[in-house]
Amino acid sequence: MMRILKRPSALILRRGVTTYQSTLGKKDSLFRVHPSVSQALAENKPVVALESTIITHGMPYPLNLRTAKEVEAIVRAEGATPATVAVIDGEVHVGLSSEELDHLAQCKSSLKVSRRDLPYVISKSLSGGTTVSATMIAAHRAGIPVFVTGGIGGVHRDGENSLDISADLTELGRTPIAVVSAGVKSILDIGRTLEFLETQGVCVATYGASNNFPAFFSPESGFTSAYHVCNPEEAAKLIASTLSLGLQSGVLLAVPIPEEHAAAGQQIEEAIQAALTEASDTGVTGRDVTPFILQNVNELTRGKSLQANIALIHNNAKVGSQIACALSKQMNEKTLKSKTHLPGKLSRDSESDIVVIGGINVDFIAKGKTKRLRFGQTNTGSVCQSFGGVGRNIADSLSRLGHRPLLISATGADSNSDAVFNYCKHMNTSGVARIEEQSTATYCAVITESGELSIGLGDMDVHQQITEQYVSQFEKSLSSATLVCLDGNIPVSTINYVCSVAKKHNINVWYEPTDIEKACKPFLSDAWKSLSYSSPNLAELCIMNKTLGVETPAELPSTLDEMLCIAVALSRPLLEHLHCLVVTLGANGVLLCGEHDAGTVNLKPKKQKRKGQLCALHYPTLTVTPEETMNVSGAGDSLAGALMAGILQGKDTDSCVRMGLHAARMSLASQHPIAPILTLDSVDPNKVQNQNWSQPVFMWIDSN
Structure with missing residues (x-):
């Protein structure tokens, strides 16, 4: 049975922000890109666009449907992803499901849609087969360079x-x-x-x-x-x-x-x-x-x-x-030939107990000086530049806490990347590729006077260059690491590759989801079964379960007791394979779920299949006033990095979590995602003064 004890709520721990993509593509309201197509494009894999008038006007049913499926099968057999283009109910679809192909082949009211027809067909929410010209428009919009007709x-x-x-x-x-x-x-x-x-x-x-x-x-x-x-x-x-x-x-x-x-x-x-x-x-x-x-x-x-x-x-x-x-x-x-590495003392396969694979960003944080920001006009405030990216943040945190993680990432070969490498001199960046004709990822966040995120904008395309092909060059480092950390910005194929290496060499993998859109990536296949740790928030935990077909609540709960109930219930299916889940609950703290060990959750790197009963620990956050809050983009990464550091240093669970909470608090009060003053002493629970710790709440998780 699961038992939940009540305790007062506490203040701030924020992690993750919602960003608006800088490009159109699959988020465009009039253009819908099929997931298989968008994934292939994101991973730089070949895609072939196909027109659909041959389906709607070229042949009778069912010959039209059979031919369309045969053509798609030929494309797949040659190693590419087919993207049949059509207009369905006023939306341009780039890539069709089997059901959509069936519908299009049998639809008797389909129009023949050329460039001139697109506005009308969309405005009337009609359906039709696209001609060469309309298919070219859709393919170009989606970023597909080859079209077959x-x-x-x-x-x-x-x-x-x-x-x-x-x-x-x-x-x-x-x-x-x-x-x-x-x-x-x-x-x-x-x-x-x-x-x-x-x-x-x-x-x-x-x-x-x-x-x-x-x-x-x-x-x-x-x-x-x-x-x-x-x-x-x-x-x-x-x-x-x-x-x-x-x-x-x-x-x-x-x-x-x-x-x-x-x-x-x-x-x-x-x-x-x-x-x-x-x-x-x-x-x-x-x-x-x-x-x-x-x-x-x-x-x-x-x-x-x-x-x-x-x-x-x-x-x-x-x-x-x-x-x-x-x-x-x-x-x-x-792309591979254009990648260059900064000269450093460490070789590509230099030994490291931790490998971090993820994004690097240049962050611009704008904080308003008034209670309410007015859109459409200039607001008074302060703007500062910092260096972020989930992977970079975690590697930075670990580097300041006594470790030397190998960071595998990608930037452009531009002035922003020069600034990044200059700032990250204390880190092992020998695994970071600088790519010609690419822009270093940038992120801009506008926060209110009270520290709440108003809007975030991100240009993260370069993260898709952290490919399986590139990361495989570091397999020696991966196979010898104690812990590998992945952030959700990297392509699905890269995640799958690292998980396969981890399974082969019995390596512990920590997955940091980064946001709700990326939380599902390892769970699209059996790759998630090779994960050991993950640190989702409640929304990301829901997405993980939903991807596995587990029923999830339609709305997130608002009270602490409900949050804990949902978090524990949704952690249970994942703990069939994962060693531990660190569920961040914003202002309501952190929930650890995993194997019971002497009254606490066992955080030690797993060496064999779990044997003990499951339990959970709920920790409150450390208080941070709105006036103290300078940057909301790195608290969760600071928490994760400090937790990893404590785990690898063999500290007990309570010390690990308190190290993480201290690091998160320091991040919120700093202009930088990872506070430059972060050290082992600054987060040591035995050395930090004037902190009134609340005892964690212990819960059993029903194993049946």
């Missing part, structure tokens, strides 16, 4: 008089996306199409050994591309050059029909020419020409045109995915 639109015959020119061509002239297609159909004016693309500044290259520009079903149209690329690597270099130059135009990569389908392609082309002649003879004009020809061609070829169409799309998906993978590899290799 069957064929693009072009200049229609007699287009010099009718001005019937596809929006695909102008989109290629203003959106930096690589479009992989089988060229354009011979029902169009291919010569004028290529001339128009040249005018738009679009680089056109044939994929293969020659410059012959394909005509969809035929490997040769009678026209040539300006250039050709022989393989995925050459194509990737062409795309990378376009992106590096900052050109606002795209690249068209024309893939000829495979040889095994060339014979059928020739038959189809002959049928197209016959249909064109019939259309001219019968007076079919304008928008009626294309459907008339396609229907006639399908009849003349007895369905072979549709089969060849599907084969072309399959081939384009394969080639496009190979190009996307080659591009991703080249960009990642370029």
Whole structure:
């Protein structure tokens, strides 16, 4: 049974802040990026965009659904992540779930959505399949550089008089996306199409050994591309050059029909020419020409045109995915080559009992001098620069408390990183990469006179460069460490890699969630079972459980007793594998949950599977007045760092927690996330004077 004793509440311990992303992407209200796509993009893995008019207007059901799923399967088989684009109920989706694909394939009211149609379809909350132009817009918005389709639109015959020119061509002239297609159909004016693309500044290259520009079903149209690329690597270099130059135009990569389908392609082309002649003879004009020809061609070829169409799309998906993978590899290799390390006394694999992997930020803290901040005008206050980032903060705290942790992180190669390294001279930063063409992470917090956070803004993109590939260079240090600390800013794949190393070498891992959006990362797989410690707040603890499918409360409790009940109940499932949970409760203190040992929670690094009964200890915080509060961004990190220091120094649980609470109090009263005056003596419970400690509240946790 679980027993909770009542005790008076106490004052301040804040940890973590909510930030607003500096970029759009998945947080944009009109654009929704599927989690698999956003994760792949964040981890610099290859993604291939796919259009959806082939689903809504290109084929009948269920052939359209089967083809769409086959194409996505081909992309995955080549090592990339598919991102089918469509508009569903007024929102542009980049990447569709299986259920959304099913819905789109059967939806009879779907519209054909080009650039011009996007505003209307969104304003009316309608659904539709995206054409080449609309798909390019969505892919570029999400940060996907490679897009695969069957064929693009072009200049229609007699287009010099009718001005019937596809929006695909102008989109290629203003959106930096690589479009992989089988060229354009011979029902169009291919010569004028290529001339128009040249005018738009679009680089056109044939994929293969020659410059012959394909005509969809035929490997040769009678026209040539300006250039050709022989393989995925050459194509990737062409795309990378376009992106590096900052050109606002795209690249068209024309893939000829495979040889095994060339014979059928020739038959189809002959049928197209016959249909064109019939259309001219019968007076079919304008928008009626294309459907008339396609229907006639399908009849003349007895369905072979549709089969060849599907084969072309399959081939384009394969080639496009190979190009996307080659591009991703080249960009990642370029990033690794551009990384430089500051010269230091310590080598990369210098021995350390602790390894910390996480973010480094330059923080700007603005504190108002009035009780209420007025938005839209200048407020009086003070602004100071400091150096933060969860990983950096914890490593800083440990460094000031008698340890020499190896910090693995990433910054830009800019003036902000110069300032960071100058400030962090007391730390082992030999594992920090400085990356060209990246900005050092920055964070700006505006707090009120009373110390409450008003708003926070963060630019943290560089944290995604702390990749599995980079961290694996330090495996020797990881495998020999007593404790490895991970912060939630690093990519999921990096977390999974470190957890696999920890499992192999029986290493204790501490996971610091950083915020509710990142708390779930280890729990997306079985990686969390390799964690030993974690320090979530109550909201983050809820997310962890929710990710595992455990029922959580709809709203967080407001009273201390309710908080303790919920925290204990939600800690129980995680303690099946974790050794200890440190649940921070803001102004209500800290709750330790773990194995019972002589009337307290056992914090010692685990060496074997837990045997004892579970219990919890609730500690109140140390009082900090609003006037004393200078910085709310580092208290939780100071607590975690000091707890780790005490654990590694073999101190008893009570001393470890009191060290952490003292460090947190010092952080709140400092302009810096980690107080520069932090030392072992300054947090030693036996040496700190004038502190009226409240006794912790002990609770049993039901093991059944």
